[in-house]
Amino acid sequence: MLKGLGLLEQPASSGSPVRGPFPVEAVRRDFPILGITVRGRPLVYLDNAATSQKPQAVIDAIGRFYATGNANIHRGVYALSEQATVAYDQARSRVARFLGAASPSEIVFTRGTTEAINLVAQSWGRAHLGAGDEILVTAMEHHSNLIPWQLIAEQTGAVLRAAPINQQGELDLEAWHRLLSDRTRLVAVTHVSNALGTLNPIRELADAAHARGAVVVVDGAQSAPHLPIDVVALGCDFFACSGHKLYGPTGIGVLYGRAELLQRMPPWQGGGGMIASVTLERSTWAEAPARFEAGTPPIAEAIGLAAALDYIDGIGFEAISVWEDALLRRAVELVGAVPSVRLIGTAAHRAAVLSFLVEGIHPHDVGAVLDDEGIAVRAGHHCAQPVMRHFGIPATLRASFAFYNTMEEVETLARGLGRVREVFG
Amino acid sequence: MASLSELYQNVILEHNRSPRNYRVMADANREAQGHNPLCGDQVTVRLRVDDGRIQDAAFQGSGCAISRASASLMTAAIKGRTPEEAAALFQQFHRLVTGHPEAAAPETLGKLAVFSGVSAYPIRVKCASLPWHTMKAALEQTRDPDQSPSPDL
Numbered sequence: 001m002l003k004g005l006g007l008l009e010q011p012a013s014s015g016s017p018v019r020g021p022f023p024v025e026a027v028r029r030d031f032p033i034l035g036i037t038v039r040g041r042p043l044v045y046l047d048n049a050a051t052s053q054k055p056q057a058v059i060d061a062i063g064r065f066y067a068t069g070n071a072n073i074h075r076g077v078y079a080l081s082e083q084a085t086v087a088y089d090q091a092r093s094r095v096a097r098f099l100g101a102a103s104p105s106e107i108v109f110t111r112g113t114t115e116a117i118n119l120v121a122q123s124w125g126r127a128h129l130g131a132g133d134e135i136l137v138t139a140m141e142h143h144s145n146l147i148p149w150q151l152i153a154e155q156t157g158a159v160l161r162a163a164p165i166n167q168q169g170e171l172d173l174e175a176w177h178r179l180l181s182d183r184t185r186l187v188a189v190t191h192v193s194n195a196l197g198t199l200n201p202i203r204e205l206a207d208a209a210h211a212r213g214a215v216v217v218v219d220g221a222q223s224a225p226h227l228p229i230d231v232v233a234l235g236c237d238f239f240a241c242s243g244h245k246l247y248g249p250t251g252i253g254v255l256y257g258r259a260e261l262l263q264r265m266p267p268w269q270g271g272g273g274m275i276a277s278v279t280l281e282r283s284t285w286a287e288a289p290a291r292f293e294a295g296t297p298p299i300a301e302a303i304g305l306a307a308a309l310d311y312i313d314g315i316g317f318e319a320i321s322v323w324e325d326a327l328l329r330r331a332v333e334l335v336g337a338v339p340s341v342r343l344i345g346t347a348a349h350r351a352a353v354l355s356f357l358v359e360g361i362h363p364h365d366v367g368a369v370l371d372d373e374g375i376a377v378r379a380g381h382h383c384a385q386p387v388m389r390h391f392g393i394p395a396t397l398r399a400s401f402a403f404y405n406t407m408e409e410v411e412t413l414a415r416g417l418g419r420v421r422e423v424f425g
Numbered sequence: 426m427a428s429l430s431e432l433y434q435n436v437i438l439e440h441n442r443s444p445r446n447y448r449v450m451a452d453a454n455r456e457a458q459g460h461n462p463l464c465g466d467q468v469t470v471r472l473r474v475d476d477g478r479i480q481d482a483a484f485q486g487s488g489c490a491i492s493r494a495s496a497s498l499m500t501a502a503i504k505g506r507t508p509e510e511a512a513a514l515f516q517q518f519h520r521l522v523t524g525h526p527e528a529a530a531p532e533t534l535g536k537l538a539v540f541s542g543v544s545a546y547p548i549r550v551k552c553a554s555l556p557w558h559t560m561k562a563a564l565e566q567t568r569d570p571d572q573s574p575s576p577d578l
Contacts (some may be wrong), residue, residue, distance in 0.1 A: 102528065212502050362489035364464055364552065365433075371430040394465030396485060423433060425442065 007411045019317025024172045024321040027315065028404050031054040032255075038356060041374030049222055049353055049400030050378055054308070058248055061307035065300045072296055076275060083297055086092065091302035092289070094398035098309045099239060099256050100230035106262060108255040109297050113221040114144040116240035116255035117188070119292060120217055121148035123268040124238075125186070125262065129210050129393065131157030133185040136199075138163045138171050138216070139390055140289045143383040145219040149188055156183070165390055169196040169345030169374045184214045191223035191234075195384040196345030197328075197353030200225070206235035215261065218349050221245055225325060225402070226351045228317040232257050243301060247402075252301035255292070262288040271292040272352040324352040327401045329412060332415035335399070341417060344396050352401035355382075361424050363395045373416040431542035433490065433551070436498075441490035446500035450483040455566055459486075459559030461551055466492050470500075470559040477566075479503050479511060484556060491540075491549050496556035508564045515557045522553045534548055 028034045031053045031132060036043050045053060067085070071080035073088050089104070091288060097103040110116040129135070135149045139162050153160040160185075171189075180187070187209040194198050206216045217235040224241040231239045238261075243252035256263070260362035267274055267285055285291045312320070331354050334344055338401040340359040358366050365381035373405030378398045381388045399413055460467050470485035472479055482500040486492075499518075503511040518537055518544035520528040526542030531538035543553045 116447075180492075362493075364489035364491075364549070368432065368546070369429065369495075380463065385465075388465065423429065424438065 018319035024406050031404055038202040038374040044375040044412050045246050046399040047376045047378050048402040052247045052402055055311050057311050058304050062304040063298050065303050068101040078404045087303050088299050091306035094306040094309050095254050100232050101256050106256055106259050108292045110255050112253035113240045113242045116253050117145055118148045119268055120238050121152040123265045125152035127266055129156040129158040133158040134183040135160050136179055136184050136187045138189055140163045141190055144187050144196050150191045168347050169198050170199055170347045184212055185215050190219040192351045194222045195382040196355055197350035198347035199349040204235045237261055243305040246308055248305035249301040252298040252305050267291050272297040321404050327405055328352040330410045338417045344391055354399045355396040358420050365398045366397055366420050369420045370416045375416050426452050427573035434539040436539040437494040440494035440497040443492055446483040448483050455563040457559050457563035459555045463553055468556050468559050470563050478507055489552050491552040492555050495553045499556050522550050
């Protein structure tokens, strides 16, 4: 049905975003996996913060590339390679448009958010950090926006500082501002917490950091799938996100870097495609972004990601955020009302992520009961052990929603949780 | 298709609610801590080994029903055995929970046979075997007590 509306095959700029009631049933038909059964029950997929499902448009774009367009890029004269090169470059432009970047040259393709952050740490960090310099992170970071900074701090003698979070799971802004100093060279912060859904006020943090001369790295893995991103309006210097959480393929991520920073950064991996000229003794580097894309890049994945962004923009973030907010509100209401459920993280501004515990029952056991009902949720520490420690718990259950989830699925989740007590008494 | 009731057999649910040997052991002479970094489960196993036999066994920690019941049933099962017998029992138990084709007949495992359903849930194998790895580390005491035995993957 959405296909009939022309939402799938036209670029977003000429597509017509959804207006009126959210057409969730039509949207679901675009995602073949949503029709499968698990343990004999219809799949209720509520682990979207881990990875999202893929619309047919993405699956087709990847299949089409391999079936009729596959060649390596930048391999000279033959037509197939030229086409692949054009498609890869178009994907970069598509991502630049999606993130509000001024130019495609500010977009580096990586393996994912993790690699994008490691790139900044190892390239910008090695060039700019020294003993006594400070890196400021927060206590709500995913390990991927924490460990790269621990590593570079160890390598350069820089000091890593972490701003605490409060009992609602929000950043303690007062403490953050106190920890920011003239020694702070780099600020790394997640846009949306993967474990709690908390939305951080990036613009406020970026302005304060810039006033101290620090650069700002935003982990956008959990925000890009839910909010319209404008890196210029956010005021960040670097923004990282992952294709597979954006309804695109695994194996591709994006680093946005402000041009004047990116162009001055040294390479961090060497290989083909990132050089200007090479002798046996020494080499000179290509301009960014090629300088940061050593080796054959994820070509099919870039094309798949571009198709995913077309698909998302075809629906429109306005409609997506209204629907996801409604799902979250219903989930807070229904799950919060299940006896012995305790919600973890109750930030005022948050994405459609619900972390919770069933008192007295380990999250793994709750997860197993839900799995038996066909419900896929995450049980664990969500690669955010400092967040778990803050709340004094080893793990939580996390239901994370996407625009293709339904109110009925939220009800199924709440009913499944009701069954946990029956099993464990 | 594996069912939830095969994973959570009544004996497991009962040991989860009322674990045996969940206590500090003042006269323990072997101790090790196990940690599963993937799910945060932690267990401390304490043993008293005298005259070549495990005279007493106890555990403490936090974990899911499978790991808690496994620790409870393990401490009961290894008491009175020699370290070699306990290690051999672990091997049999491990074959059972991993669905190893040469797994011993369930009846030779006694009560431990209630973990047969775990083999249908590969992710839970490490929950069931963490207490056993920790027990083995305690018996060996070759490693630093703070070091975690590696969980099965």
